[in-house]
Amino acid sequence: MRYFLAIYVLIIVAVLSIAGFRGSHSPKPPLEVFPDMDRQLKLRPQSGNGFFENGRSSQPYVAGTVARGAPYQDVPVNTGRISGTTNFVSTIPVALNKTLLARGQQRYNIHCAPCHGVTGDGKGVTAKYGMVAIANFHDPRLVKMPAGEIFNTITHGKNLMGPYGANIDIPDRWAVVAYLRALQRSRLAVLDDIPEFERAALQQNWWWVSRRDPKTRADSICRSGQNCLTGW
Numbered sequence: 001m002r003y004f005l006a007i008y009v010l011i012i013v014a015v016l017s018i019a020g021f022r023g024s025h026s027p028k029p030p031l032e033v034f035p036d037m038d039r040q041l042k043l044r045p046q047s048g049n050g051f052f053e054n055g056r057s058s059q060p061y062v063a064g065t066v067a068r069g070a071p072y073q074d075v076p077v078n079t080g081r082i083s084g085t086t087n088f089v090s091t092i093p094v095a096l097n098k099t100l101l102a103r104g105q106q107r108y109n110i111h112c113a114p115c116h117g118v119t120g121d122g123k124g125v126t127a128k129y130g131m132v133a134i135a136n137f138h139d140p141r142l143v144k145m146p147a148g149e150i151f152n153t154i155t156h157g158k159n160l161m162g163p164y165g166a167n168i169d170i171p172d173r174w175a176v177v178a179y180l181r182a183l184q185r186s187r188l189a190v191l192d193d194i195p196e197f198e199r200a201a202l203q204q205n206w207w208w209v210s211r212r213d214p215k216t217r218a219d220s221i222c223r224s225g226q227n228c229l230t231g232w
C-alpha cells in the first residue's frame with residue numbers, strides 16, 4: 001500500500017508537471033532546462049557592428065560570386081543579347097517545338113494575359129480596372145522587336161511594366177517569347193499560308209468556321225455562321 005501511494009503521488013506530479021500548466025500565460029521567463037541556443041551572441045542582419053572593419057554586420061559578396069545554379073555566362077540564352085555586346089538577338093536562341101509553344105501558352109496565360117490579353121492585344125482584365133497604356137503585341141513596332149528585347153522586358157520589366165524574371169525561369173521566358181511570336185503571326189497570315197484547296201472559297205469572300213461535326217465527323221465551311229456546306 002505504501003508503494004502504491006508513493007507511485008500514485010509521483011504519477012500525479014509527473015502528469016501535472018508535464019501537461020498541467022501548458023498553454024497558461026505568465027509574465028515570468030520560462031524555466032529552461034535546456035536553453036536550446038535561444039540566447040547567444042550573434043550578428044543581426046543589416047545592422048551596424050564594430051567587429052568588421054566596414055562596421056556592417058552583413059558583409060557584401062566577394063567580387064565575382066555567383067549563386068549556386070544561377071545563370072552567369074554572357075550567352076544569348078541567359079541575357080537575350082549577342083555575347084560581348086549590348087545588342088539584342090533577333091531570333092529565339094532555343095529549339096522551337098510544340099512542347100515549348102504549349103508551355104509558352106500556359107505561362108503566357110498565367111503571367112501576361114491578365115494585362116496583355118489572351119490574344120495579345122493589350123486588353124486584358126486589368127485594363128477594365130484602369131491599367132492604361134498596356135502594350136499591344138500586334139503593334140508593328142513590337143512585331144519587329146528582336147526576340148532578345150522581349151526576353152529582356154520579361155526579365156527586367158519596362159517603364160510601367162514590372163519585372164517577371166523572378167517568377168519565370170529562363171527556359172520558360174523563351175517559351176513565352178515563342179508563344180508571343182505565334183500570337184503575332186496569327187494576325188499576319190498571308191494567302192500563301194492557306195492550303196490551296198481552301199483559298200478559292202476564301203477569295204469568294206466566304207469566311208470560315210473551322211468546324212467538325214462530332215457526329216458525322218464532317219468538316220464544314222460556313223458563311224455568316226449559318227449556311228454551312230458540309231462534306232468537305
Ligand code: HEC
Binds near residue numbers: 135153160
Ligand atoms: C501588370 C500588367 C502587366 C503584365 C502582367 C505584363 N505586362 Fe507587359 N506591359 C505592361 C505595360 C503597362 C506595358 C507598357 C509599358 C510602357 O511602355 O510603359 C507593357 C509592355 C510590354 C512590352 C513592350 C515593351 C516595349 O519595349 O515597349 C512587352 C514586350 C511586354 N510587355 C511583354 C510582356 C510579357 C511577355 C508578359 C508576361 C511574362 C508581360 N508583358 C506581363 C503591363 C504588363
